[in-house]
Amino acid sequence: xxxxxxxxxxxxxxxxxxxYVGKLLVVDLTKKKISTEPLCQEWIRQYWGSWxxxxxxxxxxxxxxxDPLSANNVIVIMTGPFSGTLMPLTxxxxxxxxxxxxxxxxxxxxxxxxxxELKYAGYDGLIIKGASDSPVYLKIIDDQVSLEDxxxxxxxxxxxxxxxxxxxxxxxxxxxxxxGPAAENLITYSMIGSESYRQFGRGxxxxxxxxxxxxxxxxxxxxxxxVADMAKFIERVTHYKTENLFTEDNLWANSDGTAxxxxxxxxxxxxxxxxxxxxxxxxxxxxxxxxxxxxxxxDRACAGCPxxxxxxxxxxxxxxxxxxxxxxxxxxxxxxxxxxxxxIKYNRSCDDLGLDTxxxxxxISMAMEMAESGRHDFGLKFGDAEEYLKVVEEIANLSTERxxxxxxxxxxxxEKYHSADLSMEVKxxxxxxxxxxxxxxxxxxxxxxxxxxxxxRAFTIFSETPFDIxxxxxxxxxxxxxxxxxxxxxxxxxxxxxxxxxxxxxLTVGLGEEVTAAELDQAGERxxxxxxxxxxxxxxxxxDDNLPGKVLKNPLKKGPNAGKxxxxxxxxxxxxxxxxxxxxxxxxxxxxxxxxxxxxxxL
Numbered sequence: 001x002x003x004x005x006x007x008x009x010x011x012x013x014x015x016x017x018x019x020y021v022g023k024l025l026v027v028d029l030t031k032k033k034i035s036t037e038p039l040c041q042e043w044i045r046q047y048w049g050s051w052x053x054x055x056x057x058x059x060x061x062x063x064x065x066x067d068p069l070s071a072n073n074v075i076v077i078m079t080g081p082f083s084g085t086l087m088p089l090t091x092x093x094x095x096x097x098x099x100x101x102x103x104x105x106x107x108x109x110x111x112x113x114x115x116x117e118l119k120y121a122g123y124d125g126l127i128i129k130g131a132s133d134s135p136v137y138l139k140i141i142d143d144q145v146s147l148e149d150x151x152x153x154x155x156x157x158x159x160x161x162x163x164x165x166x167x168x169x170x171x172x173x174x175x176x177x178x179x180g181p182a183a184e185n186l187i188t189y190s191m192i193g194s195e196s197y198r199q200f201g202r203g204x205x206x207x208x209x210x211x212x213x214x215x216x217x218x219x220x221x222x223x224x225x226x227v228a229d230m231a232k233f234i235e236r237v238t239h240y241k242t243e244n245l246f247t248e249d250n251l252w253a254n255s256d257g258t259a260x261x262x263x264x265x266x267x268x269x270x271x272x273x274x275x276x277x278x279x280x281x282x283x284x285x286x287x288x289x290x291x292x293x294x295x296x297x298x299d300r301a302c303a304g305c306p307x308x309x310x311x312x313x314x315x316x317x318x319x320x321x322x323x324x325x326x327x328x329x330x331x332x333x334x335x336x337x338x339x340x341x342x343x344i345k346y347n348r349s350c351d352d353l354g355l356d357t358x359x360x361x362x363x364i365s366m367a368m369e370m371a372e373s374g375r376h377d378f379g380l381k382f383g384d385a386e387e388y389l390k391v392v393e394e395i396a397n398l399s400t401e402r403x404x405x406x407x408x409x410x411x412x413x414x415e416k417y418h419s420a421d422l423s424m425e426v427k428x429x430x431x432x433x434x435x436x437x438x439x440x441x442x443x444x445x446x447x448x449x450x451x452x453x454x455x456x457r458a459f460t461i462f463s464e465t466p467f468d469i470x471x472x473x474x475x476x477x478x479x480x481x482x483x484x485x486x487x488x489x490x491x492x493x494x495x496x497x498x499x500x501x502x503x504x505x506x507l508t509v510g511l512g513e514e515v516t517a518a519e520l521d522q523a524g525e526r527x528x529x530x531x532x533x534x535x536x537x538x539x540x541x542x543x544d545d546n547l548p549g550k551v552l553k554n555p556l557k558k559g560p561n562a563g564k565x566x567x568x569x570x571x572x573x574x575x576x577x578x579x580x581x582x583x584x585x586x587x588x589x590x591x592x593x594x595x596x597x598x599x600x601x602x603l
Contacts, residue, residue, distance in 0.1 A: 030129070049079065049083075054125065061076065079123075107487070117221050134151065158180045161215065177194050180354030182206060187398075197320070201356045245306070270434050275365040279559035286338040335388055364406065411425045441466065483524070484527035526598040
């Protein structure tokens with residue numbers, strides 16, 4: 001049933017475009033107005049899709065000082081050029097907004113099938129403005145788009161919400177983006193779930209929906225995506241699937257999944273344990289790939305993916321897809337919870353309630369160390385799985401004092417209890433599960449990431465020279481630029497051997513016009529610099545490109561990197577070299593020549 005006063009846009013027959021639909025769906029929740037607008041042709045060859053295009057649209061959409069949880073903030077969700085085609089591992093979807101958890105520009109991406117479904121419905125992206133005065137969900141069935149009453153869904157977990165929405169729209173297999181109680185309560189590290197076990201994680205994406213009274217988006221499409229030369233496109237896709245994707249570089253995702261990293265990071269001495277005190281877990285075998293295989297029920301893949309990295313597991317009565325490596329470490333070893341059944345329960349609870357497992361686990365581990373060191377007793381102890389599971393629900397529902405405290409996240413919790421030396425975050429975002437004292441590249445990647453500590457901007461753990469500053473700086477910059485275009489193409493991170501040469505060839509065939517690798521390389525650098533400019537408009541400076549005091553001052557315990565720090569002198573040298581190679585000044589400000597080179601000087 002349509003809400004009163006709602007305008008439903010008619011289908012607009014627009015010029016056919018190869019790889020792109022050429023149309024965005026724009027939803028103003030305040031005015032209850034739905035419309036479409038053509039995709040900006042000028043920006044396509046500069047930003048390409050997903051992360052890049054969403055970022056460029058967001059740049060024009062808001063005042064940089066906007067409160068992330070206000071009606072004036074905007075959410076931009078964007079597909080990529082290969083979304084909905086036969087190209088494998090390209091079903092991801094990016095969301096760009098300002099993070100309520102960090103205050104930075106923020107990009108999150110999710111797998112599954114919502115991205116292709118949105119494209120099949122006839123839209124390259126979705127722009128959400130304003131805030132509804134009552135709970136709603138957005139229903140997209142091809143050209144029929146409406147806002148529906150979501151009052152009956154409020155308070156429900158993500159799993160039940162998705163089932164209700166599928167029944168409500170009458171389409172088995174309709175794809176959803178939904179929030180749980182944590183996001184309704186505006187917890188700043190809440191997330192948006194999709195198909196139960198896929199997430200727009202990190203940074204408070206869920207709170208963005210919650211602040212707008214938007215419980216969910218449900219989508220079903222029946223259109224197709226056009227390519228310039230279908231026969232050649234299929235031939236090239238088949239070639240690269242066989243010769244590049246199905247190789248040793250990538251097949252671990254199918255055979256082992258991300259749990260394989262438990263043994264790898266322990267061997268390297270970079271496996272965070274006991275709130276980033278030690279670099280190895282002496283009980284790693286309870287949470288490693290072999291443990292996951294023993295509990296595995298089946299594999300699961302995102303749309304169009306032949307790898308099937310997702311592992312459904314069950315122990316006792318609890319079933320979940322995962323846990324993935326970050327959860328096994330930050331919700332397991334870092335809390336010294338070595339019981340896989342407990343970690344599976346933790347994972348499922350977070351996924352249903354709508355909490356980011358990484359930020360939640362990191363905050364809990366810090367609370368455990370605060371109690372151990374006498375700073376404040378939250379009733380949480382390392383290894384106490386019972387209380388650790390209880391507090392997750394308390395956080396999501398804000399139902400107890402300790403739940404409300406931990407819902408603030410590591411940075412604000414540490415500030416409240418004068419424990420900054422125990423907080424493991426950068427720009428307010430809790431660290432991923434790779435110890436920077438054992439790999440300087442990861443430390444530099446965390447410090448310079450636009451969204452705070454993130455392993456999806458540069459991933460240097462397999463470097464043969466983890467402490468060589470010059471090499472690590474070069475590797476981080478190269479990876480950051482490449483990931484700018486990688487996420488804009490919606491590639492899955494597990495196609496580790498994909499590159500801009502392959503991408504340029506496939507775009508050329510799909511678009512029917514020449515694209516070069518150099519053009520894509522520059523686009524990745526442009527995206528990275530535009531993110532930097534946005535954060536500087538807000539007021540972030542080089543002082544925010546920093547690492548936790550524990551990393552800089554406290555020697556790592558146990559493992560091959562025992563005794564190591566990433567000391568302030570080495571870190572400062574790495575940061576200044578990074579700025580220099582980036583073409584930025586000593587304060588991390590992109591220089592005029594670099595901005596002109598990238599076509600950003602007018603911004």
